[in-house]
Amino acid sequence: MKPAPFEYERPDDLDGLIALMRSEDLFVKMLAGGQSLGPMLNLRLVQPDLLVDITAIPELKRVEENSDAVVLGACVTHADIEDRRVPDATGGALPRVARAIAYRAVRNRGTLGGSLAHADPAADWVSCLAAIGAEVLILGASGRRTVPVDEFMTGVFQVALEPGELVEAVRIPRLSRGARWGFHKIARKTGEMAQAIGAVLHDMERGILRAVIGATESVPIVFSDAAALFGGNPEAGLAKAYDAGAAARALDDAGITDPVGRQLHLVALKRAINQAAQR
Amino acid sequence: MKQMHLTVNGKAVYASVEPRTHLADFLRESLNLTGTHLGCEHGVCGACTLIVDGVPVRSCITLAVACDGASVTTVEGLDHDEIAGALRAAFSREHGLQCGYCTPGMLASARDIVIRMPDATAQDIRVAMSGNLCRCTGYVGIVRAIESVISERKAKSLAPPSNPRTDVGPAGSGRAGPTAPVSAAAAPVAARAARRTEPAGAAGRVPEARRIVEPGVGAPQTTVHESFTVDHPRGEVWAFFGRLGEVATCLPGTSLLGTPTDNHIETRIRIKVGPMVSEFEGAADVVRDASSFSGVIRGTAEDARSRSSTRGEIRYALIEEQHGASTRVEVDVGFTLTGPLAQFSRSSIVHDIARRMAGAFAQNLHARLSRGRDAAGTPVAELDAGGLLVSALLSRIKRFFRGLLGR
Missing domain, CATH: 3.30.43 (Uridine Diphospho-n-acetylenolpyruvylglucosamine Reductase; domain 2)
Known part of the structure; x- marks a missing residue:
């Protein structure tokens, strides 16, 4: 082989x-x-x-931090995020996700940009960063452009890169101090690809409530305004207001019919919400 | 070939490597360091784990040339390493190995845990070691061995947590400068691409008559159901289904190899999923039952590029609707995939592709039936299974028909 x-x-x-x-x-x-x-x-x-090995290009390992975001170059690894060798703007949310990606030996080489560009539906970053509201900074012969992570993946192993373009960096917004975050992954074995991912971000100060049902057969289901998942009343408490029926309808709309798959997705989302509610 | 330089177990190594050589093969084949073991060779089993620039790395999915300038430590280089020595003693004591195949990888990962996680519990160790598979020990001895080394070091106050890595980016990468300048590189690459030979079994080869593997060898792994209605009487649709070549080429990316007979057909199907392109060549036999207006197409096919194969069947039934004015076509597709493609793909991805293939098949059948014979024989473009267009279009068409038929 x-x-x-x-x-x-x-x-x-x-x-x-x-x-x-x-x-x-x-x-x-x-x-x-x-x-x-x-x-x-x-x-x-x-x-x-x-x-084309892109790891000798210093710009792609660039790290920038300002008051409202952290920009991580495409070649930053999962272990770099896990070990906080790069700044974290998410109150520990991203390092926790990074720590549970595959295995340490894989995290020592696997990169943020590579994972996004590969666009495996079951990978962690496509779902996690869609929930965080991150953006992909794209570089091509004709210049630079920015695409939100939830619009970047267009299908299984397929992304919104034109021929000759590549992921240069990812811009991760700084979460407010009081932001609540939950992320739950279901996999058959520790470190294996996810069967279901649930993620939720409630950043009240910035007026943001996002949720993601990930590791579907294709692109993650992103609720950029997730109020409908909470009966329009998230202030009542995320765990309390959560309406599983609304999530089930989103699965219907996405054509996810397998009962086991549906159950896994609903459980992953519910656990992510419970996690966020406790923080 | 590319020139490269590595430090392996403390010694400088200069070598010329073929770019496709992974680090494990380079160490084993060129340097005779056979302590690095290869198990799955696609990053799952952990047997090939070794230490690159101080941290564990999978050497089967790391190209040697990408580690140009890096420092590599294999199990042979751990003879005088203090932590590895303690681990070896503990593995022997606690029955942490039997056949020993996984052990070099186990030691590389275990050493990393001892260095980085001096407070690790048994559960933490199990999680951290989950990327190294052992088929002999049941892991209990391995976990105990690592626990005991951690406690020994604690007792001797040898255990400040540390992280050997300070650089950002993939371990092993970024240690050397660029390869030859771009202008010099581009020409040989282009020349080589032009020379590139077609894989065996691709264009130009006349396939021998293929034997269909008898069905009934287990149930298909993947099944998909599609249903649609066309505004043609059943007799007409039935006659269309008798023209095997036209039906087969409704499957996206399908072209005919030779002229089909009434009950036998040989085809090539091209499927693209992101960067993966497969070209399945195979044959199918058809059995039709005119009394029930139904048929079964059974076939097998192989992808010469990835050496994957598939066998499956398509069952169809035609049902009269609106007093014979239109016909509902029920299609059931079932298949099993084996070989590298199956090894790699998770069932959800295979299912998604199958669903879209079946959807596009139904859509093309519908279009071809509606257009009449003019469109017959026109091959349909390959399905870009990664794209959403086909399925989105299909759902629109389905909604349209549902609305039309009041379903």
């Missing part, structure tokens, strides 16, 4: 990277930590002509 042959280049600046991405008639894949792409290459499910 070895990858099919490919060429490999490792540019050390963004201009070199963009030039390589424009290689015409070639199937070019970006490589960061390779913890999702590696298995696909070994199984020969993906057979690129050229692999």
Whole structure:
């Protein structure tokens, strides 16, 4: 089980990277930590002509912090977030999510940008960052643009990147001190891919109430205004006001019919809400 | 080939590697360091775990060339390591190994726990070791061994928590400069891509007559049901279903290999899911029952690129509606996937793709039936299974028909 042959280049600046991405008639894949792409290459499910290693580019490990957000470069790893080698604007929410991604040996190489660009429905960051309200900073030959995480993933293993574009960084909004956060993942074995993810953010000071049903068969279900999940009255207390019927209707709308899958999603969301209510 | 430099167990190594070589193969095949074991080779079992720049890393899903400039420690390099020595003694004492296959990886992960988590409980250890599989011990001995090393070190006050890593970014990466300048690199890449040979079984090969694996070998893993109504009398729809080539090419990305007979067809189906492209080639036999206006298509197919295979069946039944003016088509698709694709894919993703394939199939059948014979034989574009367009379109069409038929 070895990858099919490919060429490999490792540019050390963004201009070199963009030039390589424009290689015409070639199937070019970006490589960061390779913890999702590696298995696909070994199984020969993906057979690129050229692999471009983006980890030698300092801009992609850039970390910026200001009063309302933290910007993390695409090559920041899950372990960097877990160990708080990079600043945290979420009161510990992201480090806790990072700590439960796969296994430590994977987290030491797997990256934030790589996970988002890979767009596995069962991965943690696509759901978690959609609930947090983060944005993807995209770089291409024609310049930069920003896309909210909940619009970035467009399908299974598919994202809103145009040919020649890549994830440069992720902008994570700073949560208020009193923000309540819950995240629950159901997996058959510790560290395995999720069968269901529930996430909820209630940041009253900023007037934000978001929820996510993740690890579906496709894109996560995002409630950017989740008031309807709480009968329009979240102030009564999240756990108390939670209306499971509203979540079930969202599953109906998304065409999720398997009764076991539905139950797992509802339980994951309910547990995330209980967690947020206790904080 | 790429030139690279590594420090392996304290010694400088200069090597020329093929880019696709992963770190474990490089260590085993080029340096004869066979203490690093390969189990699953796709990042699940943990047998290949070793230490790169001070922290544990999966060497089967880490390219050697991507570690250019890094410092690598394999189990051979842990002979004089104080913590690894204590762990070896504890593993022996507590029955932390039997066959030993997982042990090098276990030691790399366990050493990391002892360094980073000096207050770890048995439960913490189990969670932290969950990425290393052992088929002999039942883990109890392994957990005890790690616990005992942690308590020994505590008792000797040897246990300040520490984290050997200070840099940001993937461990092992970012230690070396760029590869050759871009302009020099682009030309050979393009030339190589042009040389790239088609995988065995792809275009140009005339397939031999294929044998259909007998059905009934277990129930299909994935089943999908689709139903739609067309404004044509049942006799017409039944005749259409008799034209096998036209029906088959309603499946997205399908093209015919040779001319189908009344009851046998050979096809190629191309499916794209994000960066994964599969090309299944196979054959199917058809049994039709005119008395019940139903039929079964059974087939098998193989993807030469990933060496995955599938077998399955499509059952259809035609039911008269609106006093014979229209026909409801009920389609049941059931199949089982084996090989790397199945190993990789989780059932929910396979199900989603199957659902969209079946949906697009129904939609194309409907379109082709409605347009009449003009459109016959036109292959339908491959399904970009990652995209939402097809399913979104299908739900719209379904809603439209439901509205039309008052269902």
